[in-house]
Amino acid sequence: MAKINSESIKKLKERLQIRKPWDSIIIFVLNVLIAIPLFIILHQNLIDPNWPLHLDRVLIFIALVVSIQLVLRLLKTILIVCIFFYLIALIYGSIFGKYGFVAVFEDYRAMVFAMADDPNPEDIIISKLLPFPNKSKTLDAIDYNNPRVRNFALAATRKYFNEVKSNRKDRLMIQCFAVFKEIRNKWNYVNDPKGREYIAYASESLQHFSGDCDDHAILMAACIRAIGGTPRLIHTGGHLYPEMLVGHKADLETANYLIKEVLFVDESRGKEIHYHIDERGQIWLNLDYTATYPGGPFMSEEILGALTLE
Known part of the structure; x- marks a missing residue:
């Protein structure tokens, strides 16, 4: 009986084993397929020491490839099983909206682009700032529940970038960028009445798309919030402007790629992406009317206060 079992196992191994040179080719391909998503996960979660030419990431990728190669060599007798389960996992993720083939490709593309074209970080904004001026009036003016505000934001998402294919994670970001583009294209700067601070409701500004920086920031914040985004207003000595929550490092890489390679190619060509980091490590993009993308x-003024809508 033992001899029969031994012969059965031997025959099974022979069936699973791939003949040369195909075993080396398949191991190499499988190595690359496994290394890319693992490297993306490591890249997004490890602290970036900012080595020149991203040498730290190069060394990590080399070490990862060598390690996987050694493991696959040891498992080459069951290589078919490894390939089968790996493909099944990606197929399942692609069908049910999890992490699949498209997600691997998009994350890798955004990561490589971001490594070659770093965004430009600004000062870290902490929560202990000065009291926000006219806070209650400003919050009331951001009437994102107003049907006119909601409908305008929805129309902007249909007008711009609606044809851009995206996964669920990136769709909201793209739609917020569409809102930015629509308001930026329409906005006409007009001063407040002399000697008076006039705070217009977002729904009011939709009538003429005119006003000062406060009115623009309020309208932008209301429209971003109306479609599910998280905006905040930044107060400086003589200026008020809106920002949009992007997320963390991996999300910034995606935003950087979308802005410079897909959505605002002409406007951002040869320019940097500017952002602030809050005390929780969250990243906020500038959406001021002074920016074309x-x-x-940013307008170079000292930050005095921040008002976040959550």
């Missing part, structure tokens, strides 16, 4: 340059 999301993440455009």
Whole structure:
């Protein structure tokens, strides 16, 4: 009986084993397929020491490839099983909206682009700032529940970038960028009445798309919030402007790629993406009317206060 079992196992191994040179080719391909998503996960979660030419990431990738190669060599007798389960996992993720083939490709593409074209971080904004001026009036003016505000934001998402294919995670970001583009294209700067601070409701500004920086920031914040985004207003000595929550490092890489390679190619060509980091490590992109693309340059003024809508 033992001899029969031994012969059965031997025959099974022979069936699973791939003949040369195909075993080396398949091991190499499988190595690459496994290394890419693992490297993306490591890249997004490890602290970036900012080595020149991203040498730290190069060394991590080399070590990862060598390690996987050694493991696959040891498992080459069951290589078919490894390939089968790996493909099944990606197929399942693609069908049911989890992490699949498209997600691997998009994350890898955004990561490589971001490594070659770093965004430009600004000062970390902490929560202990000065009291926000006219806070209650400003919050009331951001009437994102108003049907006119909601409908305008929805129309902007249909007008711009609706044809851009995206996964569920990136769709909201793209739609917020569409809102930015629509308001930026329509906005006409007009001063407040002399000697008076006039705070217009977002629904009011939709009538003429005119006003000062406060009115623009309020309208932008209301529209971003109306479609599910998280905006905040930044107060400086003589200026008020809106920002949009992007997320963390991996989300910034996606935003950087979308802005510079897909959505605002002409406006952002040769320019950097500017953002702030809050005390929780969250990243906020500039959406000021002075910028021609999301993440455009800030007006260089000292930040005095921040008002976040959550």
